Amino acid sequence: MNNTKRTPIVILNFKTYLESTGINAVNLATASEMVAEETGINMVVAPQSSDIYQLSNKVNIPVFAQHIDAVDAGGHTGSTLIECVKEAGADGSLINHSEQRMKLADIDVAVKKLAQKNMVSVLCTNNIETSAAVATLKPDFVAIEPPELIGSGIPVSKAEPEIVEGTVEVIHKIDPEISVLCGAGISTGDDMKAAMDLGADGVLLASGIIKADDPKEALLNLVSKI
Template sequence: MKKREIRAPFFCVNPKAYLYGEEALKLAKAADELAKTFDIDIFFTVQYVDAYRIAKETTNLIITVQHMDALTVGAGMGYILPEGISAAGVQATFLNHAEHPIKVNQLVKTMQRAEEEGIIVIACADSIAEARAIATLKPDVMVCEPTELIGTGKVSDVSYMEQTNQAVKAVSPKTLVLQAAGISTIADVRQAIESGADGTGGTSGIVCATDPIHTLQEMVEEVTKVRDELKER
């Protein structure tokens, strides 16, 4: 199965375990409309139990799960089967997030399974050294978030963003870089894209906002503004 091509700059909405069921679907539908209106690729992370429904009720999103395993069809209990999530409409998965780290050998095997199923891999690293190391595996996307900033509303400084962008690209030029640690304002969004990142996104900055849908719209609009400005330069 062929992976979906990703257009930069892209945006990632990652509700983690903040949203599920009807509330997740509501935000997903809003993101789906924004993806269409602004002609932008949006990854939307779902709970496994919501994947099939959200995939069926949206048309423009890149439906993403928070993790999957290297399990193959047959015996195996309590793991996430790549074929199963693919059949549910999932097109991408996070791997090695700071809140769900995995060993290198497990990461390698799971990435191989993702390749077989045409599932986009968003691999996570929490330092420049780890970013450089994981980039040798050539993931489709890399998230470079210092663990201590996740969920704090504090963003990585520009120098860190630039250094991780360069570290990844030096090893794997085709890997896209996602800078999303602590993104909570449109200024944060602009800084991430202007740093040279291929995409940005948010979790608590969106879902914990007074009006999550309005906040999401502002962030997506800002990405497209920066995109258009960069084209004109």
């Protein structure tokens, strides 16, 4: 667990791209594992639910789910049960991603469930105000991603540095133990360095790496300046 949360951390959200599905997910996770071994950076992969079992058995880096539902075991056809993703090998989960926003009451339940299962919680937010709000819930990580920059190629760490700094400040004022991640538009070593310089403990990213011609090279470049 301690190792799973080690910073600086790079969390690669596989989303639902074909380039990060099935056998492609295995290859991308393997590339991430190699970068982790070569650089010592804590590399985490967050594949789709159906790929968690396979990936967690094939690579030796943390695997996170992309979402868990705020449901207890029972009659919830089609929901993502934390017990199931954990047994499949997940070490943590993203929650409240901009593409999977949750109701506040459900975010609270999900953070508590992850803590009870000794799994890492990465709570995504869209601005300083909602980051402050969720900091009171004590997730392990808050990942700030201004929605307008997601998938834009414009790094939040450069386009809106005051959002990253402001988020780090309000979160640490509420709970200094929470680590802050910077998402949205991050893809290069400069982007990541800028994020770290602003106080972030790592990055959450997706298409910038997944769609790269050579994802391993892109990951090596990403972590090259920290």
